[in-house]
Amino acid sequence: MKIALVTDTYFPRINGVSTSTQIFAEEFTKLGHEVHIYAPAFPNSIDENNHLKVYRFPSFYLFFDPEDRLGMPWRDKKLVQQFIDNKYDIVHTQTPFTIGGPAVKWARQSGAKIVHTYHTLFAAYTEHYLWFLPKSFGVWYAKSASRRYCNACDLLITPSTEMKNVLLSYDVTKPVEVIPTGIRLERFIGKDRQRFRKVKGYKPEDQVVLFMGRVAEEKNIDFLMRVVHRLKPRVPKLQFLIAGEGAAKKGLEKMTADLKMGDYVHFAGYLSKEDWRDCYAGSDLFVFASITETQGLVVTEAMAAETPVVAVGEMGIKDVMASGRGGLVTRLNEDEFTEAVYKMLTDKKLYAQKRSETLPEADKWSSTAMAKRMLEAYEKLLKT
Numbered sequence: 001m002k003i004a005l006v007t008d009t010y011f012p013r014i015n016g017v018s019t020s021t022q023i024f025a026e027e028f029t030k031l032g033h034e035v036h037i038y039a040p041a042f043p044n045s046i047d048e049n050n051h052l053k054v055y056r057f058p059s060f061y062l063f064f065d066p067e068d069r070l071g072m073p074w075r076d077k078k079l080v081q082q083f084i085d086n087k088y089d090i091v092h093t094q095t096p097f098t099i100g101g102p103a104v105k106w107a108r109q110s111g112a113k114i115v116h117t118y119h120t121l122f123a124a125y126t127e128h129y130l131w132f133l134p135k136s137f138g139v140w141y142a143k144s145a146s147r148r149y150c151n152a153c154d155l156l157i158t159p160s161t162e163m164k165n166v167l168l169s170y171d172v173t174k175p176v177e178v179i180p181t182g183i184r185l186e187r188f189i190g191k192d193r194q195r196f197r198k199v200k201g202y203k204p205e206d207q208v209v210l211f212m213g214r215v216a217e218e219k220n221i222d223f224l225m226r227v228v229h230r231l232k233p234r235v236p237k238l239q240f241l242i243a244g245e246g247a248a249k250k251g252l253e254k255m256t257a258d259l260k261m262g263d264y265v266h267f268a269g270y271l272s273k274e275d276w277r278d279c280y281a282g283s284d285l286f287v288f289a290s291i292t293e294t295q296g297l298v299v300t301e302a303m304a305a306e307t308p309v310v311a312v313g314e315m316g317i318k319d320v321m322a323s324g325r326g327g328l329v330t331r332l333n334e335d336e337f338t339e340a341v342y343k344m345l346t347d348k349k350l351y352a353q354k355r356s357e358t359l360p361e362a363d364k365w366s367s368t369a370m371a372k373r374m375l376e377a378y379e380k381l382l383k384t
Contacts, residue, residue: 002090007038008039008098008100016295017094023181026051038083041056091110096145147171156175180319182370187277196282209240209345210243210280210286215242215245216248285345299317300362302358303362
């Protein structure tokens with residue numbers, strides 16, 4: 001098959017959509033399909049993944065979300081025409097904005113089938129990114145825009161059952177398949193727990209609790225900070241590591257200072273590939289409290305590094321943690337989450353059991369298995 005993956009966000013911007021796009025592109029290519037990625041250009045950025053074909057549209061800076069860029073396909077009509085002339089079998093959009101939106105029209109002009117993955121629960125994010133609008137209007141707009149875009153496609157993909165139910169509640173009428181993004185298990189071969197702890201200055205007796213991901217308001221990292229602050233007197237060797245970057249970092253740094261947590265809260269920023277892998281492996285526990293996460297890749301990645309998890313069981317996390325293996329699931333309740341983390345850090349028998357479950361759970365979410373499921377959905381669509 002000839003497949004175009006179209007996204008308004010891609011590397012060097014690090015987030016779930018970028019990761020998902022790259023993982024599927026790599027797996028499709030390995031399975032013998034021709035794959036092209038269309039994304040916005042970033043200043044001074046070079047695509048290091050040479051075996052993937054990435055085409056970049058001109059873009060400009062977003063004042064309210066400085067890590068992202070807004071694509072301007074109208075500034076490169078030659079690339080738009082190339083897209084149409086390529087006659088893709090499948091055009092799979094990952095986002096519905098200034099590149100993903102027009103791509104529906106380009107796909108119709110070329111005769112391609114249109115697939116869209118609904119990665120993001122936009123209605124939950126409006127107060128963070130559209131703060132200048134009344135909340136009720138922002139939510140209404142997000143839902144109606146989502147419905148219009150989804151109904152313009154031929155097939156919809158959601159990373160979780162919860163997200164599928166959300167789309168159906170918007171009166172989306174097109175078929176919806178649940179296919180999460182898989183994880184590349186091979187990336188964890190050679191993980192070195194001790195190397196990372198030594199580099200970061202952690203002692204053998206330290207109990208390192210990790211958050212890995214985009215440092216954004218919707219990730220509820222302040223919730224995790226309050227949990228850690230409450231636990232420190234009960235778990236004296238507790239250390240909290242926040243790995244990633246984002247707009248919420250300044251506020252969390254201020255919270256660290258205000259609560260005098262500087263001795264045991266650390267910000268690692270973006271990590272190299274080796275440090276990323278060993279950071280997961282070198283941590284004793286992974287914690288996650290977002291209630292808008294569509295699939296929770298970081299949770300499965302932690303398990304692939306044999307690190308147990310405590311997470312809030314909402315949206316995609318509910319699917320990933322459905323078996324109850326590899327960690328503990330709670331509601332978004334500080335008392336409940338605090339006790340779950342305390343139990344994992346102090347009950348050696350429970351910890352050993354949950355750690356032994358991590359790899360078998362991670363195996364269920366391999367990127368190759370999920371890519372094959374996606375290709376089956378494409379083939380079924382092409383027959384209609």
